[in-house]
Amino acid sequence: MRRFWHLIQTVLGLIFRHPIIGTSIIPLLPDGRIVLIRRQDNGKWGLPGGMVDWGEDIPTTVGRELVEETGLELVKIRRLVGVYSAPDRDPRIHSVCVVVEAEVQGTMQAQDTLEVMEVQAFATDALPLGNLSHDHDRQLQDYLNGLTTLA
Structure with missing residues (x-):
């Protein structure tokens, strides 16, 4: 029994003590x-x-994720914008985020309405920078500055 409990603790430690991998997408129409x-x-x-x-x-x-959250289809991934790994970048959990720029097409409409209230396209000079969710301000600013970031 003790050996079994040790195995369970090890598995839980592996699951909950390692960051989750995710993506952010900079979708370009x-x-x-x-x-x-x-x-x-x-x-x-x-x-x-x-x-x-x-x-x-x-x-x-x-x-x-593009289809689920925006209704748009991926045409191609253009470039890696960065990898963001600060433990506090996502208020919910420690996650490592791979950010890419992507060409997209289709009709914008949130498919997963439990996660997404609205989908909207912005010209680069009209982006609502300054109060974006998570660390998306930094991700977008790095993108707009042409950087590839490892943070």
Whole structure:
């Protein structure tokens, strides 16, 4: 029994003491506007994205999250914007976020209305910077400055 309990503690430690991997997507429409979502949990604008599911790679997660949160389809991933790993970057859990720029197409409409209140496209000079969810202000600013960041 003691050996079994030790195994359970080890597994729980592996699960809960390691960061979760996720993505944020900077979706670009053909006209150059950037798509943001308004989150249900805090009412703030932010980038679409989410956790990588077991058995998924990052490109698959990007495509799935885009459809779920914006209704848009992934055309192609253009570039890696950065990897953000600060323990406090997400107020819910320690997560490592891989941020990519992606060409998208289709009709904007939130599919997962439990997570997303609204989907909207913004010209770069009209982005609601300064009070975005999580660390999305930094992610977008790094993108707009042409940086590739490891933080």
